[in-house]
Amino acid sequence: MDVSSTGLRVLRQIAESGSFTAAATRLGYTQSAVSRQAAALERSAGTALFERRPDGVRLTPSGLTLLRHAHTVLASLAAAERELTGTVPRTEPVRLGVVLSAGAAILPAALAHLAAADPQITVTTREGTTPSLIRALRAGSLDLAVLTSRPPHRPFDGDSPRLHVETVADTELVVAAPSTGDFAGRTTVHVDELADAAWIATPSSSSEPLLGVWPGLPGRPRIIHSARDWLTKLQLVAGGFGVTTVPSRLSPVLPPGVSLLHVDGAPREIRRILVARLPGHPAPAITAVTRAIAAAVTRAIAAAV
Numbered sequence: 001m002d003v004s005s006t007g008l009r010v011l012r013q014i015a016e017s018g019s020f021t022a023a024a025t026r027l028g029y030t031q032s033a034v035s036r037q038a039a040a041l042e043r044s045a046g047t048a049l050f051e052r053r054p055d056g057v058r059l060t061p062s063g064l065t066l067l068r069h070a071h072t073v074l075a076s077l078a079a080a081e082r083e084l085t086g087t088v089p090r091t092e093p094v095r096l097g098v099v100l101s102a103g104a105a106i107l108p109a110a111l112a113h114l115a116a117a118d119p120q121i122t123v124t125t126r127e128g129t130t131p132s133l134i135r136a137l138r139a140g141s142l143d144l145a146v147l148t149s150r151p152p153h154r155p156f157d158g159d160s161p162r163l164h165v166e167t168v169a170d171t172e173l174v175v176a177a178p179s180t181g182d183f184a185g186r187t188t189v190h191v192d193e194l195a196d197a198a199w200i201a202t203p204s205s206s207s208e209p210l211l212g213v214w215p216g217l218p219g220r221p222r223i224i225h226s227a228r229d230w231l232t233k234l235q236l237v238a239g240g241f242g243v244t245t246v247p248s249r250l251s252p253v254l255p256p257g258v259s260l261l262h263v264d265g266a267p268r269e270i271r272r273i274l275v276a277r278l279p280g281h282p283a284p285a286i287t288a289v290t291r292a293i294a295a296a297v298t299r300a301i302a303a304a305v
């Protein structure tokens with residue numbers, strides 16, 4: 001095979017973003033340039049590397065094989081560049097991805113724990129949805145990711161090799177409601193009472209579910225406000241503009257004016273908090289970050305009880 005480092009970077013970015021167009025935007029290339037690089041990779045490999053689908057582009061098994069080797073090649077080139085320029089890092093970097101709901105309750109505590117226990121580790125973070133973070137792990141753009149899943153907790157994807165996934169904790173989904181108004185002074189609400197509620201939700205797409213509306217709600221939810229940021233959603237709740245769902249672990253960071261309600265008349269909704277990485281023996285820094293996340297989650301759940 002005769003492939004360039006540029007081609008391998010294009011392969012990695014297509015794997016992460018899920019489309020040629022998004023890969024071109026992130027790399028600063030034209031879409032036609034990305035398409036040419038992809039075609040050149042397939043000619044050199046002698047097999048199809050990309051599967052074009054209505055919802056985007058996925059790597060074929062051959063593409064995933066090449067991607068695994070691309071991680072090694074690109075990491076070696078980056079290490080060589082650092083040595084040649086005399087910029088060998090003095091710290092151990094870890095690239096961490098976190099789902100939207102993990103930031104406020106987990107991330108600051110985990111970073112504080114890490115700074116005290118392992119100050120030689122430098123963590124860079126990035127927020128995203130579970131599907132986007134899985135793509136970034138597969139592409140090698142992240143070393144570790146905090147994800148969530150809902151029952152029946154199936155594997156995140158069917159690609160091989162499977163991601164190494166550790167369960168950190170289970171937490172209950174509850175409803176965040178204004179402390180005044182219809183739900184004032186209450187700790188529970190029947191699911192039927194939520195049918196006509198004004199909901200504050202995260203926009204959904206074909207590949208990512210709607211967040212912020214109680215699952216299995218009778219009828220079509222009445223969504224009044226859409227927001228991705230959890231602070232925005234909770235401040236809207238505090239202002240009396242609607243209700244939203246949150247993991248119970250967020251209770252320590254709720255703004256004034258927000259109460260949490262357990263839902264009666266429906267099965268409990270449990271969300272699992274997981275840490276995922278590529279398979280293989282992890283570097284000591286990745287193990288240390290995983291321990292810090294687990295400690296932060298344990299403290300957050302204890303504070304919510």
